[in-house]
Amino acid sequence: MNTNRKAWLTGLFLWSLALVVGCQAPAEEEAAMEVPRSGLYQASELALTMRDMAKDMETLRAKADEGTLTVEEVEALMQTHQTMATDAPTKPSDIKPSFAGYSEAYLDQLEELRASIERQDSREERLTAFNAAIGTCVACHQEHCPGPISRIQKIKVQP
Template sequence: MKLKMIIGGCLIGASFFLSCTSGEKEQSNTDASVKKEIVNPNGDSELALLMRQMFDESMAAKNLILDGQPAPDFSDQFVTIHTAQETDSTVRTVEFKALSEVFLTQVERLEEAPAEERIAAHNNMVASCLACHRVYCPGPMVKIKKLKIAES
């Protein structure tokens, strides 16, 4: 009889423990979905989406360069930086146009760079991204810095 009570108590305790932990998992899943929804509280403008594409393409270029391959030709995709609708209309200034021109020039130099200059050309492109983001939108700078390639 005593053994049955011990086993019954263990089963009740185990079911209580499992029901409590499953609630925590649901809560953390809910928290994760809330965090994903708040990625950009201002919405996704054409320029923001283009910048994310630029990051993805630049990360792919970084990996190709690290593998000893040339960077892909992606400058044609980025020309829309001049016409893409921005989140904040005050961004579209003469300085922004100049900084975006520098970026496009650096992308072209990266695409044309000989093997021994690819890392420096890639890092110059990343530096042009950082120069603009320092002025207009510093939030993504931590992410952009991950594009740099350590020079040996």
């Protein structure tokens, strides 16, 4: 096997690994998969943003439940998560035309959540807005990336 072909095959292998690891890995494997971040394969911009999004929402879940989420916290999410709309994905050909709509729906739901806190809506109404935002994550994932769905569903709070 010549070196070019070997390099090509290695590239192909790492690329398929990135896809499998990012979108199909069940939640239990996700901890393990963060280890190769520096070496084994290069996570895409979108994958890195998504990891932050998942961590942010998991961190804020308890506050959403207590009803202590602040306008500033939601604005910080809106600020950092919005790059999702333009971040480069692992495999552009897997991105469907519906992606832009789901991305907008997610950011709109964060705005709705922000407004709900600002209006000092009841805890239940604020939870509905929080869960609706998580619902848009799930909707996009059903079409684009089913692997993390069970992890994302766990972020929802029972009213």
